Amino acid sequence: MATIDTDGVSHVANLARLEFNDTETQEFTETLARILDYIGKLDELDTENVEPTSHIHPLQNITKADVVKPSLPRDEVLSNAPEPEEGFFGVPRVIDTD
Amino acid sequence: MSLNQLTAHELHEKLKAREITSVELTESVYGRIDAVEPQVKGYLTLTKDIALKQAQKADEGFVNGDDMSPLAGIPIAIKDVICTKDVKTTCASKILSNFVPPYDATVMTKLNQQGIVMVGKTNMDEFAMGSSTENSAYQITHNPWNLDTIPGGSSGGSAAVVSADTAICSLGSDTGGSIRQPAALCGVVGMKPTYGRVSRYGLIAFASSLDQIGPFTKDVTDCALVLNAICGNDEMDSTAVDVQVPDFTQALINDIKGLKIGVPKEYFAEGIDTEVAEIVNEAISEFEKLGATVEEISLPHTEYAIATYYILAPAEASANLARYDGVRYGYRADEPANMIDMYKKTRSEGFGEEVKRRIMLGTFALSAGYQDAYYKKAQKVRTLIRSDFDKAFEKVDIIATPTSPTPAFRIGERTADPLQMYLCDVMTTPASHAGLPGISLPCGLVESGLPVGLQLLAAPFDEETLLRTAFTFEQNTEHHLQRPKL
Numbered sequence: 160m161a162t163i164d165t166d167g168v169s170h171v172a173n174l175a176r177l178e179f180n181d182t183e184t185q186e187f188t189e190t191l192a193r194i195l196d197y198i199g200k201l202d203e204l205d206t207e208n209v210e211p212t213s214h215i216h217p218l219q220n221i222t223k224a225d226v227v228k229p230s231l232p233r234d235e236v237l238s239n240a241p242e243p244e245e246g247f248f249g250v251p252r253v254i255d256t257d
Numbered sequence: 258m259s260l261n262q263l264t265a266h267e268l269h270e271k272l273k274a275r276e277i278t279s280v281e282l283t284e285s286v287y288g289r290i291d292a293v294e295p296q297v298k299g300y301l302t303l304t305k306d307i308a309l310k311q312a313q314k315a316d317e318g319f320v321n322g323d324d325m326s327p328l329a330g331i332p333i334a335i336k337d338v339i340c341t342k343d344v345k346t347t348c349a350s351k352i353l354s355n356f357v358p359p360y361d362a363t364v365m366t367k368l369n370q371q372g373i374v375m376v377g378k379t380n381m382d383e384f385a386m387g388s389s390t391e392n393s394a395y396q397i398t399h400n401p402w403n404l405d406t407i408p409g410g411s412s413g414g415s416a417a418v419v420s421a422d423t424a425i426c427s428l429g430s431d432t433g434g435s436i437r438q439p440a441a442l443c444g445v446v447g448m449k450p451t452y453g454r455v456s457r458y459g460l461i462a463f464a465s466s467l468d469q470i471g472p473f474t475k476d477v478t479d480c481a482l483v484l485n486a487i488c489g490n491d492e493m494d495s496t497a498v499d500v501q502v503p504d505f506t507q508a509l510i511n512d513i514k515g516l517k518i519g520v521p522k523e524y525f526a527e528g529i530d531t532e533v534a535e536i537v538n539e540a541i542s543e544f545e546k547l548g549a550t551v552e553e554i555s556l557p558h559t560e561y562a563i564a565t566y567y568i569l570a571p572a573e574a575s576a577n578l579a580r581y582d583g584v585r586y587g588y589r590a591d592e593p594a595n596m597i598d599m600y601k602k603t604r605s606e607g608f609g610e611e612v613k614r615r616i617m618l619g620t621f622a623l624s625a626g627y628q629d630a631y632y633k634k635a636q637k638v639r640t641l642i643r644s645d646f647d648k649a650f651e652k653v654d655i656i657a658t659p660t661s662p663t664p665a666f667r668i669g670e671r672t673a674d675p676l677q678m679y680l681c682d683v684m685t686t687p688a689s690h691a692g693l694p695g696i697s698l699p700c701g702l703v704e705s706g707l708p709v710g711l712q713l714l715a716a717p718f719d720e721e722t723l724l725r726t727a728f729t730f731e732q733n734t735e736h737h738l739q740r741p742k743l
Contacts, residue, residue, distance in 0.1 A: 211636030
């Protein structure tokens, strides 16, 4: 299995929408590399002909009748929003107008 | 004994006979909270106003002679990972510091239908990620048996408050051992039901293929009562399973003659504390005296369970925690330059270190080029771990192991090394991978006075054999009667 370096940590941090300063990047690189080294233990096992388990019960798709039911009122849904705006979730400007 | 020290089933008899009122009982619990909570710090939020109203309502029912549920008027604490309508639910994270759910989790709806009294919301590792409750963004919970030690985690608050008699019982959640391990370390009964037994609707998601809600109680009878209240299929959770829910109290039979108990040799290998091994072995020999047959078995892939867990759980967590972006609820960073900057600053300021570490691990394991080597590999090893158990349950009815390789350790002892903390769960994660029901029971104290837990595991949906075995052990021993000198 692979290991991870500081460039890898920066790349993964961007994918995860996290940001770290240089010290944090260094620390995360060291601990993640150590954890990945431990995880490398799984390479001892031959899993060539083993089916993966994604879920422990043999679940099929579960459907239900297409019946309209009441959902939460808009003001309750927005009650936790950091910046509710005219009945919507307010966010920073997405489209640059300059 | 004061009222707050009794079990739910003892209290129910007194409530029904109108020897006591739920308001008196609730006041007794809050009296104890005033006395010891400053040292234990098990609660993040106390809901005394709500509790007293619920207690009054229960008392009215008892006075009117209504048909009252066994949990009516009983003070219960709820882990802060479970959504409670109009009561702040933080998951012990800064990112949800101001989150007030507009709806109840299904388990809360069910408990409220039973007429329970909610004492408050309990401390935990942030997003249930940890084994000591030291990853809470708010406070460190202390083990009532020795205040310098951790209560276990991630449901450390829920275990500590039952142990400290500041709640009669509580709910926790278990992903890789987060109910069983703190129950063991705090000397109480803790059970993770079969995956799918209890609806996860309103349980803030960590690793969806593993998460399951379950009870902490002072004895096995109370465990059955809480299970009766919370189990069942739910159209709001498509992973809740449509199987019949028995009356679990019918399984409380003091007889295990002829039962076959398997003891996996891998759980007594290197790394286990010698005192813990001795005490658990003694407990297992008790089963033989009670007429069960005990045989050594092998679960050969046990040693791979932690490595597998630390791919699968972080991978699922990295997806589940993508929702915390500062848009719809929770914390939002100040003055972001743009949307992406808002996501990054919100998440980097709002999540604690361990949560970030798991998101990073999971994102890495799912990223282009690594998904087969890590995520798929771990899913395959999960199959091997499951088939170990399948084979074992062809031969035995119950598997008995220690719950934790060591008793509670000192606060701060393992925080420097995440890998050391991960290894705390070496005896609980295997059953999580297989979705099995598991219970931890108090089975003695080490010389320093800290409790040791005995873990019993059963085949999927066989909670009844699990409860019967646990009940028989409890009826014939006195370990569950030991209380901390707090």
